[in-house]
Amino acid sequence: xxxxxxxxxxxxxxxxxxxxxxxxxxxxxxxxxxxxxxxxxxxxxxxxxxxxxxxxxxxxxxxxxxxxxxxxxxxxxxxxxxxxxxxxxxxxxxxxxxxxxxxxxxxxxxxxxxxxxxxxxxxxxxxxxxxxxxxxxxxxxxxxxxxxxxxxxxxxxxxxxxxxxxxxxxxxxxxxxxxxxxxxxxxxxxxxxxxxxxxxxxxxxxxxxxxxxxxxxxxxxxxxxxxxxxxxxxxxxxxxxxxxxxxxxxxxxxxxxx
Amino acid sequence: xxxxxxxxxxxxxxxxxxxxxxxxxxxxxxxxxxxxxxxxxxxxxxxxxxxxxxxxxxxxxxxxxxxxxxxxxxxxxxxxxxxxxxxxxxxxxxxxxxxxxxxxxxxxxxxxxxxxxxxxxxxxxxxxxxxxxxxxxxxxxxxxxxxxxxxxxxxxxxxxxxxxxxxxxxxxxxxxxxxxxxxxxxxxxxxxxxxxxxxxxxxxxxxxxxxxxxxxxxxxxxxxxxxxxxxxxxxxxxxxxxxxxxxxxxxxxxxxxxxxxxxxxxxxxxxxxxxxxxxxxxxxxxxxxxxxxxxxxxxxxxxxxx
Ligand SMILES: Nc1ncnc2c1ncn2[C@@H]1O[C@H](COP(=O)(O)OP(=O)(O)OP(=O)(O)O)[C@@H](O)[C@H]1O
Ligand SMILES: [Mg+2]
Numbered sequence: 001x002x003x004x005x006x007x008x009x010x011x012x013x014x015x016x017x018x019x020x021x022x023x024x025x026x027x028x029x030x031x032x033x034x035x036x037x038x039x040x041x042x043x044x045x046x047x048x049x050x051x052x053x054x055x056x057x058x059x060x061x062x063x064x065x066x067x068x069x070x071x072x073x074x075x076x077x078x079x080x081x082x083x084x085x086x087x088x089x090x091x092x093x094x095x096x097x098x099x100x101x102x103x104x105x106x107x108x109x110x111x112x113x114x115x116x117x118x119x120x121x122x123x124x125x126x127x128x129x130x131x132x133x134x135x136x137x138x139x140x141x142x143x144x145x146x147x148x149x150x151x152x153x154x155x156x157x158x159x160x161x162x163x164x165x166x167x168x169x170x171x172x173x174x175x176x177x178x179x180x181x182x183x184x185x186x187x188x189x190x191x192x193x194x195x196x197x198x199x200x201x202x203x204x205x206x207x208x209x210x211x212x213x214x215x216x217x218x219x220x221x222x223x224x225x226x227x228x229x230x231x232x233x234x235x236x237x238x239x240x241x242x243x244x245x246x247x248x249x250x251x252x253x254x255x256x257x258x
Numbered sequence: 259x260x261x262x263x264x265x266x267x268x269x270x271x272x273x274x275x276x277x278x279x280x281x282x283x284x285x286x287x288x289x290x291x292x293x294x295x296x297x298x299x300x301x302x303x304x305x306x307x308x309x310x311x312x313x314x315x316x317x318x319x320x321x322x323x324x325x326x327x328x329x330x331x332x333x334x335x336x337x338x339x340x341x342x343x344x345x346x347x348x349x350x351x352x353x354x355x356x357x358x359x360x361x362x363x364x365x366x367x368x369x370x371x372x373x374x375x376x377x378x379x380x381x382x383x384x385x386x387x388x389x390x391x392x393x394x395x396x397x398x399x400x401x402x403x404x405x406x407x408x409x410x411x412x413x414x415x416x417x418x419x420x421x422x423x424x425x426x427x428x429x430x431x432x433x434x435x436x437x438x439x440x441x442x443x444x445x446x447x448x449x450x451x452x453x454x455x456x457x458x459x460x461x462x463x464x465x466x467x468x469x470x471x472x473x474x475x476x477x478x479x480x481x482x483x484x485x486x487x488x489x490x491x492x493x494x495x496x497x498x499x500x501x502x503x504x505x506x507x508x509x510x511x512x513x514x515x516x517x518x519x520x521x522x523x524x525x526x527x528x529x530x531x532x533x534x535x536x537x538x539x540x541x542x543x544x545x546x547x548x549x550x551x552x553x554x555x556x557x558x559x560x561x562x563x564x
Binding site: 056058061063088091092095096098100102103104105114115117118119151153164167168171 | 362363430432433434435436437438439440441442443446450451455561562563564
């Protein structure tokens with residue numbers, strides 16, 4: 001990866017976030033590059049999920065939360081946190097995969113098609129095509145093609161998570177957010193999802209939260225280390241894992257953290 | 259400090275005595291409740307058995323006990339329940355969805371919530387008085403099936419609202435977030451996910467409400483149901499266009515518990531048998547509705563796991 005190829009996709013600028021009075025994120029500035037994976041690491045409670053969920057305005061669903069600062073999407077320069085921007089518009093551009101697989105209690109087909117139905121697409125031929133495409137890209141087509149009308153719960157945990165990825169892919173997002181997508185999965189399912197991420201990043205920008213240092217090192221191009229709501233260090237993953245600038249970062253990735 | 263094995267065993271045995279004691283007491287309490295119901299039902303059945311003939315269901319009330327039947331009563335009950343369900347369910351579900359999913363969390367909402375719960379405890383006769391003034395006189399609906407159905411709908415509205423809210427709340431936040439994250443609006447989320455996934459709970463609430471309404475006597479008497487009705491309401495289907503008619507809504511009526519009440523207040527022994535037989539029918543109707551609720555819940559829940 002040469003510097004020339006990196007195109008800025010989004011930027012957090014001086015972003016702070018409050019749960020009521022409690023300041024959970026403190027003045028974070030961070031770029032996201034197109035077709036790159038950015039990993040968020042840090043000890044439990046440091047604000048990784050909070051940061052991730054700012055990108056699709058998930059915090060708007062609960063009362064008394066508020067944002068300060070901006071998250072700007074490029075190239076159109078929209079600040080997704082602006083009051084003038086509808087959170088629904090933001091969620092149509094940025095999709096998310098959650099920590100625990102959370103398929104709808106519907107068929108596999110309907111799970112993947114849901115994002116399209118929300119957009120008013122109900123034509124069967126289009127849905128069929130998009131569902132197949134999304135499932136293929138989520139490496140689930142071969143396992144699921146003969147049982148598209150089965151309930152999603154009948155899939156294994158790893159398959160369910162890939163189904164959730166397919167569901168998020170079907171809407172053709174510009175950025176995809178992953179919040180510890182493999183923490184509920186076994187090593188084999190984890191490996192298949194990591195592999196998938198490598199293929200998917202050719203389509204959009206990925207932001208992933210992970211507790212697993214090896215995973216961050218394996219899948220990401222850039223890594224940000226958060227601690228107590230502050231961004232301690234951000235750099236290319238290679239640099240962070242071989243020669244971090246800050247002592248806290250080094251302590252954390254080597255497991256010497258208090 | 260460490261116990262010897264012997265000490266530990268005596269201690270465990272001593273503690274376990276309380277398990278046995280509670281197990282016994284608990285079972286007695288349970289039996290007390292169940293047995294009372296069984297004995298009551300058995301007694302009614304024994305008493306009313308001989309009157310439970312097909313003619314009993316197809317005859318109008320009569321001055322001669324052996325010719326009297328419950329035709330107008332069960333038809334009236336079915337008609338009133340229909341009106342009740344058709345009004346209480348849409349109103350209750352809409353109110354619950356609003357409270358649970360739309361209403362801002364402020365003191366106004368808190369007061370409304372507390373009052374909805376309190377309404378469930380208002381004595382039914384009070385609803386009867388309210389309905390007499392409002393539906394019968396103010397709206398001029400008279401002593402009709404419509405008035406009765408609306409009154410009972412009012413009565414069970416809190417039950418439907420509370421049960422629906424419980425059912426809505428049981429849908430996990432992760433499912434809501436999944437829908438929102440895909441760009442769904444609130445209504446898309448509610449209509450596409452929360453309502454369908456909670457339909458089992460909503461139906462159960464509706465049936466529990468209806469099985470309360472079916473036995474209500476006081477409010478129905480208050481609004482002036484007749485105790486002696488020897489005709490049926492107008493038919494809902496007609497032979498000429500448009501083939502359905504809503505005339506029956508405005509007809510006078512009687513219902514099962516009122517028919518029973520009427521018979522029990524007669525001095526002749528023979529009418530007591532009729533009352534017992536009608537009681538059996540009413541109980542079976544209620545149990546059947548509860549059975550239906552259980553069946554529906556089982557079948558609708560089978561498809562849903564979180
Ligand atoms: N809904 C909430 N209301 C109030 N405070 C919250 C809420 N959610 C999280 N917090 C607080 O915000 C801080 C950051 O939480 P967050 O969930 O972002 O941490 P995290 O880095 O994702 O942790 P983990 O690795 O355990 O998932 C924590 O101190 C947490 O207690
Ligand atoms: Mg988290």
